[in-house]
């Protein structure tokens with residue numbers, strides 16, 4: 001799953017993952033994390049999600065990273081935002097008040113880009129990546145965050161032989177393997193999501209479980 005794959009998806013406007021509403025699990029479960037309003041939140045592989053807007057509306061400072069310039073510019077246009085744009089190495093930085101979107105490759109991020117980040121929201125980011133990249137993603141995220149922080153992580157679990165990703169199936173043992181060293185993992189919700197995913201049913205799935213996890217840093 002290389003960067004070209006995603007850029008072509010954006011070019012062809014094949015962005016079936018995008019929701020035209022704020023993620024319901026984010027709204028329901030985020031308050032449980034008990035974060036201060038001014039907490040800086042990182043949204044990896046953010047696309048043009050409306051969740052960015054919701055997090056800002058909660059008083060957070062938000063930083064997202066997205067490969068596609070088309071995606072970030074669509075987000076800005078759809079919300080009638082006029083960002084200040086600067087270039088920094090491989091990244092193009094779009095800033096509007098408390099929101100910073102970094103256009104470039106997540107794997108090019110360095111700790112200075114996530115300065116002060118105190119929480120992470122991951123929906124359709126870890127599960128966008130094939131297995132070897134997921135381990136690389138978890139390791140890189142750990143390396144660039146200032147410290148282990150609270151994360152809300154949403155995953156999908158299905159029989160990977162019935163459908164090829166993305167989104168990929170990520171099961172609880174893998175989540176434990178990737179994150180347990182630094183985090184307590186609390187399952188906040190487990191939902192049968194097949195009925196609300198007719199596309200995946202058409203692609204062959206007979207079962208689909210969505211899970212919402214709270215990853216709490218170990219003391």
Ligand SMILES: C[S@@+](CC[C@H](N)C(=O)[O-])C[C@H]1O[C@@H](n2cnc3c(N)ncnc32)[C@H](O)[C@@H]1O
Pocket residue numbers: 003006007017018019044045046047048049065066067068071104105106107123124125128
């Ligand atoms: C499945 S989408 C999810 C987007 C968003 N999280 C949401 O919920 O709508 C994955 C996004 O990650 C972006 N992406 C994939 N690989 C990336 C990388 N290495 N660095 C930055 N963004 C990446 C893609 O362009 C795509 O917009």
